[in-house]
Amino acid sequence: MKATKGSASWAWASLIKGRKVILNGARWQIMNGAQAKIWTDKWITNIQGGALCPIPGAIVDRNAIVETIIDWNSRLWNLDIIRPLLSTQEALAIQWILVGSILKVDRLVRPDEKNRKYSVRSGYHNIHTHHHRSSLRRPSSSMSIDQRVWKLIWHANVTPKIRHFLWGALNGHVAISYVLYKKKLRNSPLCPICNE
Incomplete structure (x- = not known):
């Protein structure tokens, strides 16, 4: 999702502009863990915001991928490397996530949709919810x-x-x-x- 506008067609320029709306509310469903990044992507289903937040002062590799914390022999999470950087709640939230298949790639899903796919309806609701929350703050x-x-x-x-x-x-x-x-x-x- 790193495409740029450049001298694109109107349709492509519109997609680039709407990318934020499409991605907002989307989460990574972990399969082989090779696409989702541990510290910067939304992939945790049981915590607010969906992304991990390292403890204050911790230095993390922002490009580290989820695959590095999966033990494929046991098909369980191996959190030894990152456990000192997590809260107890985050560690438990990760352990509740089922490990996917090493043969399938991670994919972006919309947890708020029954079919887990993006729709104009889900985009509209996401914008409306975001606007409502921001208007409550100011x-x-x-x-x-x-x-x-x-x-x-x-x-x-x-x-x-x-x-x-x-x-x-x-x-x-x-x-x-x-x-x-x-x-x-x-x-x-x-x-x-x-x-x-």
């Missing part, structure tokens, strides 16, 4: 304005066009000098009429 502009103001605007006896304009003005969507200045479309945030 306060919205509507939260900094008193709810009574919003009620007054939305229940005002004016045309919908005026209500929409007021909503846009309060959310910084109207192209006043300050907004144009923030978008680097003007040299000054001051009003050209009153200079304030």
Whole structure:
């Protein structure tokens, strides 16, 4: 998944741009362990985020592949090499993962889908969930304005066009000098009429 845009067709450029959406929510299903990286890829099904997080201060080989911690004779995990770098929860989460087949390659799957394949539906839900989580982390502009103001605007006896304009003005969507200045479309945030 290291393709670049270059001078690609519109379709290819769109795929490159949408790659983040497709990969977000995908996890590696471990078969022979030769494709997934231990420390940088999402491959752990039982922990938040799906990726390992080494203990603070630990130096790890970010290119080490999962295959190096599989004992193919017993078809069990050999965590001796990395155990000092893991939390107890992560070590247990790895041990719960079934070892795949040495004859099959690792593959990206979507755990939230029944068939484990990407679909527009799963992409949409992933974007919506991500947007919802990020909006919960930061306060919205509507939260900094008193709810009574919003009620007054939305229940005002004016045309919908005026209500929409007021909503846009309060959310910084109207192209006043300050907004144009923030978008680097003007040299000054001051009003050209009153200079304030």
